[in-house]
Amino acid sequence: MGLEIPLPRLQRAVLRWYTRHARSLWWRRLSPEPYQVLVTELMLQQTQAQRVERVLPRFFQRFPTIRSVAEAPLAEVIRWWQGLGYNRRARFLWECAQTIVQHYGGCFPSELEQLRRLPGVGAYTAAAIATFAFGRQDVPVLDTNVRRVLQRILGTEHTSARELERIAREWLPGGASAQWHQALMDVGALYCHKHHPRCSECPLRRYCRSAGRVPPSARSMQRCEPSFAGIPRRLWRGRLLRLVAVAGTVTTEQAAQRLFGERPTGEQQRWIEELVAHLVRDGLLCRQGSWLSLPDGL
DNA sequence: AAGGCGGGGTC
């Protein structure tokens, strides 16, 4: 339904293109074991593949197995996460490791429901692990790339999330679900950009109802972030966390000096306190009196 | 349903 050409032809075109033009992403050379897929997918959440590629090899060198994560202090995982952003994901990974080692005896769950219950694992990541690590063939893996590509092929303005999922399930090629989704992600990343799609070069242009006439997407609402001295709070949080990760232990006053200079104002000190409160609440920072350190997780 | 979350790349 909604297709210009028979479904099997689209599927063959996608899979054939993928065999010849897949991005040579570092993790695609790994044999897909669940632990490695989990780490990779967590890192890829809202984070571009190119940056994950730079961090992933040394992360796996330090943490080769789920057990190595579970046995490490949380602080160590947070340190090795630095540079990736969304630092809560580091804690989620560590918590996943605790759960899998303690509750599943170190053996990864393969059912969607079980995966979905792991911290930091939502609908996308659960489907990705089931498909890429366990070879599930009947689950659509819907990230922003796949959604956008499917939506554009359909050419309809707004397909509801529910409807799009139904279609994505219907279009799954038997026996090649992993390659199918990887291919659609590559097309999304290389050609089917959100704003300036390169339709004339796209391998799917002959099968796509939107080819060459993608309507200019409306400006998304700019969200006015809370900020201090013109710098958004989330970036201050990142700076403070990195500071503690490097220093090991600092007082709030030392942290204020490192962030603002020798004599931080009262306002600046209060700002530090707010950042600390946020990071403590998220389980990324540990506070004892005025001393700050990364949590060990125990 | 909407806001917040990191950091770097892009236009």
Add this chain to the structure above:
DNA sequence: GACCCAGCCTT
């Protein structure tokens, strides 16, 4: 500058 990115959790 504004916007984006292999999402998720919280309110």
